[in-house]
Amino acid sequence: MVKIRASKQGIxxxxxxxxxxxxxxxxxxxxxxxxxxxxxxxxxxxxxxIKSAEDTxxxxxxxxSLARERVFTSxxxxxxxxxxxxxxxxxxxxxxGAKTYYFHNSPNEELYHDSQCWQGESVKSVLTRLSxxxxxxxxxxxxxAARCRIVPSRWEETVDFLTMLTxxxxxxAWLNPLPRFHWxxxxxxxxxxxxxxxxxxxxxxVEYQQMLExxxxxxxxxxxxxxxxxxxxxxxxxxxxxxxxxFWDLGFDAIGKIEAFGRQFGEAHLHLAYHAAFPLxxxxxxxxxxxxxxxxxxxxxxxxxxxxxxxxAVPDLLLSDLCQQVDSELYEMEREVRNELLKHCQxxxxxxxxxxxxxxxxxxxxxxxxxxxPNSWEFDLLQAQQWTALAYTKxxxxxxxxxxxxxxxxxxxxxxxxxVRLSEVIKTLAEPLAEEYEPxxxxxxxxxxxxxxxxxxxxxxxxxxxxxxxxxxxxNIEGVTLxxxxxxxxxxHLQRFSFEVVTVNRRGEIIKRENKQAKYFTxxxxxxxxxxxxxxxxxxxxxxxxxxxGYENEKPQHEVTVQSFFMGxxxxxxxxxxxxAALPRIERDxxxxxxxxxxxxxxxxxxxxxxxxxxxxxxxxxxAGREYRLPSEAEWEYACRAGTTTPFHFGQTITxxxxxxxxxxxxxxEPKGKYRGExxxxxxxxxxxxxxYDMHGNVWEWCADNWHPTYQGxxxxxxxxxxxxxxxxxxxxxxxxxxxxxxxACRFYYDAGGGDVxxxxxxxxxSAAWT
Numbered sequence: 001m002v003k004i005r006a007s008k009q010g011i012x013x014x015x016x017x018x019x020x021x022x023x024x025x026x027x028x029x030x031x032x033x034x035x036x037x038x039x040x041x042x043x044x045x046x047x048x049x050i051k052s053a054e055d056t057x058x059x060x061x062x063x064x065s066l067a068r069e070r071v072f073t074s075x076x077x078x079x080x081x082x083x084x085x086x087x088x089x090x091x092x093x094x095x096x097g098a099k100t101y102y103f104h105n106s107p108n109e110e111l112y113h114d115s116q117c118w119q120g121e122s123v124k125s126v127l128t129r130l131s132x133x134x135x136x137x138x139x140x141x142x143x144x145a146a147r148c149r150i151v152p153s154r155w156e157e158t159v160d161f162l163t164m165l166t167x168x169x170x171x172x173a174w175l176n177p178l179p180r181f182h183w184x185x186x187x188x189x190x191x192x193x194x195x196x197x198x199x200x201x202x203x204x205x206v207e208y209q210q211m212l213e214x215x216x217x218x219x220x221x222x223x224x225x226x227x228x229x230x231x232x233x234x235x236x237x238x239x240x241x242x243x244x245x246x247f248w249d250l251g252f253d254a255i256g257k258i259e260a261f262g263r264q265f266g267e268a269h270l271h272l273a274y275h276a277a278f279p280l281x282x283x284x285x286x287x288x289x290x291x292x293x294x295x296x297x298x299x300x301x302x303x304x305x306x307x308x309x310x311x312x313a314v315p316d317l318l319l320s321d322l323c324q325q326v327d328s329e330l331y332e333m334e335r336e337v338r339n340e341l342l343k344h345c346q347x348x349x350x351x352x353x354x355x356x357x358x359x360x361x362x363x364x365x366x367x368x369x370x371x372x373x374p375n376s377w378e379f380d381l382l383q384a385q386q387w388t389a390l391a392y393t394k395x396x397x398x399x400x401x402x403x404x405x406x407x408x409x410x411x412x413x414x415x416x417x418x419x420v421r422l423s424e425v426i427k428t429l430a431e432p433l434a435e436e437y438e439p440x441x442x443x444x445x446x447x448x449x450x451x452x453x454x455x456x457x458x459x460x461x462x463x464x465x466x467x468x469x470x471x472x473x474x475x476n477i478e479g480v481t482l483x484x485x486x487x488x489x490x491x492x493h494l495q496r497f498s499f500e501v502v503t504v505n506r507r508g509e510i511i512k513r514e515n516k517q518a519k520y521f522t523x524x525x526x527x528x529x530x531x532x533x534x535x536x537x538x539x540x541x542x543x544x545x546x547x548x549x550g551y552e553n554e555k556p557q558h559e560v561t562v563q564s565f566f567m568g569x570x571x572x573x574x575x576x577x578x579x580x581a582a583l584p585r586i587e588r589d590x591x592x593x594x595x596x597x598x599x600x601x602x603x604x605x606x607x608x609x610x611x612x613x614x615x616x617x618x619x620x621x622x623x624a625g626r627e628y629r630l631p632s633e634a635e636w637e638y639a640c641r642a643g644t645t646t647p648f649h650f651g652q653t654i655t656x657x658x659x660x661x662x663x664x665x666x667x668x669x670e671p672k673g674k675y676r677g678e679x680x681x682x683x684x685x686x687x688x689x690x691x692x693y694d695m696h697g698n699v700w701e702w703c704a705d706n707w708h709p710t711y712q713g714x715x716x717x718x719x720x721x722x723x724x725x726x727x728x729x730x731x732x733x734x735x736x737x738x739x740x741x742x743x744x745a746c747r748f749y750y751d752a753g754g755g756d757v758x759x760x761x762x763x764x765x766x767s768a769a770w771t
Contacts, residue, residue: 146315146316171218180229180232210222255340261273265320273317275357276333277341282332284314291309386399388428396436397478399433403444405480406418413767426441442464443465461485462484495520505653508671518690525580536635543714545745554711562634566765568765569693573604577594580619583622585619586619586622588611590616591612594607596758605761606758614630632719648696654670666739667740697742700750700760702760704729727752728750
């Protein structure tokens with residue numbers, strides 16, 4: 001087949017010499033590929049199915065039946081098409097059973113079986129499986145109309161592609177989702193003129209009927225119909241064309257951008273923009289649902305009736321200068337633009353409209369979460385949206401409490417990235433929160449300053465808090481106690497200690513010795529008893545066991561990111577337990593000497609229940625002035641492995657010279673060893689590369705997490721994984737267990753309030769800034 005280059009002469013040659021059916025598509029056109037919400041879907045169905053009251057119009061089912069072969073739909077997938085995704089996905093669902101292919105950027109000799117454009121196949125190969133006499137082609141694309149511009153290269157590529165494709169199919173139609181007047185003076189208008197045998201139809205009931213009749217019968221009357229609707233579209237466009245204006249005169253600030261958008265598109269589009277400013281971020285799907293909720297039905301007692309907003313106002317808004325695309329289907333507005341639009345929304349539609357928007361957004365979020373469990377970043381996004389919705393209602397106290405609690409956790413864990421993220425969210429909600437919760441705004445700003453190393457910013461926040469609340473160390477936000485931002489002088493200053501780390505082979509033979517150093521600080525517990533806390537640097541690791549190792553409850557192996565924290569150098573000793581147990585009670589009494597193996601204060605405390613350990617951490621925290629806690633399961637394994645990926649931090653196996661466990665049982669090729677039958681003093685054996693002792697054997701160590709039978713759905717950020725059962729995690733094995741139970745990845749659990757178990761101990765963790 002001779003390829004005709006795109007030119008005016010080329011178009012004339014095609015029109016003069018060919019009466020074939022031709023198919024066209026332009027790289028700048030935008031395909032429709034997105035599932036929509038059920039409310040929007042019902043409206044789109046009305047357009048797609050085309051069933052009048054008299055049932056005289058052809059339905060898609062009739063079309064498929066008469067064609068006797070699959071309908072071949074083709075769509076383009078490029079970034080510009082994202083605003084149309086909900087409409088597109090609905091279109092694909094409506095034509096269920098039809099063979100669907102996609103373009104990748106400009107039209108060429110390859111089509112794709114998947115919307116991500118990964119599984120490609122040549123056009124000729126695809127068409128060899130289809131009968132020309134019974135193959136109908138529908139192109140779903142806006143042909144570049146949404147960008148309101150002309151791109152000659154796209155038009156040329158379309159001409160070439162038509163020349164290659166159309167002789168091999170029965171009949172072709174182009175379905176453009178935008179109204180016809182929207183095509184004028186754009187690439188779409190030029191593409192619609194390429195060949196009269198490839199007519200372009202708008203996604204409107206009357207035109208959709210004509211498209212179906214053209215595909216089935218090739219009626220000549222379609223030409224006169226298109227001439228008529230084109231004339232009407234031009235008249236409508238000329239009558240409603242806005243006056244030209246100079247953008248430079250309006251300015252590039254928020255007010256100028258909004259005024260320019262209003263002049264370009266009119267009041268109806270502005271009304272949609274006012275409402276779209278309510279969510280922090282939004283997707284096309286969310287905006288279509290918002291359009292349906294507030295502009296497709298009569299609103300209840302609005303301050304004023306909204307203008308008639310067409311559905312295509314959604315892509316017009318998304319592609320305008322008011323919105324910025326931050327991900328494949330995620331958009332946001334600049335804070336200044338968003339605040340200005342919200343101000344107009346409140347002025348034009350009243351305070352009640354903000355309440356209605358809040359209720360709408362909360363319901364939308366519930367629906368999204370119920371559809372499919374979101375991953376961690378999606379959950380953070382939905383949670384921020386929910387805080388936004390709550391902040392504009394009488395439930396703003398709930399939003400303030402949740403935000404304060406998240407801030408507290410991030411600050412105690414020294415999670416700098418989370419502190420900055422939360423600070424940005426709270427700053428965005430400054431207007432609804434400022435009146436009642438100004439201290440929350442200030443402390444969030446101070447925390448973010450500390451996270452960035454901005455001590456002056458933290459000091460300014462401290463001073464402002466003192467002006468608002470007076471002097472003090474903490475503040476209370478809806479029952480959540482927040483520490484005031486601490487300046488660098490209060491950071492923990494660390495000391496160093498040296499130690500030797502050994503590595504063994506499968507026979508238990510030491511094959512490597514390394515001298516290492518680690519940082520630590522000492523917490524005074526009184527009466528000459530101290531607690532040494534080792535600095536654990538943050539990082540990523542693969543949690544759990546790989547295939548061929550461990551048990552099913554240790555899978556799937558997955559990557560986890562852990563923030564820096566401190567962990568006890570040793571399991572908590574009997575002397576340390578006794579010192580803290582003597583401190584004032586918080587919620588429950590503590591037995592001062594609960595251990596079964598008594599007589600050596602340097603042996604780990606054991607026979608302690610999870611709830612007793614929580615009481616211990618509370619008393620220790622109150623004395624020290626910093627939060628001590630149990631480590632999360634992820635933190636424990638990360639600290640145990642200390643950068644290793646072998647079953648034990650020692651290497652491929654373990655021996656009774658390296659840990660206290662039932663060495664009568666072997667793990668690999670090491671010799672059998674001694675079973676001691678009791679605990680041993682902490683620090684008896686070699687530490688790992690972080691400087692932690694007794695991570696394998698001696699006593700099982702409590703973690704903060706509830707028990708889960710697998711890692712499906714587990715957090716990826718090292719945080720505690722909570723559920724509603726009363727079983728808590730144990731790690732590390734014990735003097736009583738065989739070597740398999742002492743592996744870095746091995747998990748065990750026990751009732752949090754369980755009975756006398758001689759192998760249950762713990763070590764503490766804490767999160768704090770250090771120098």
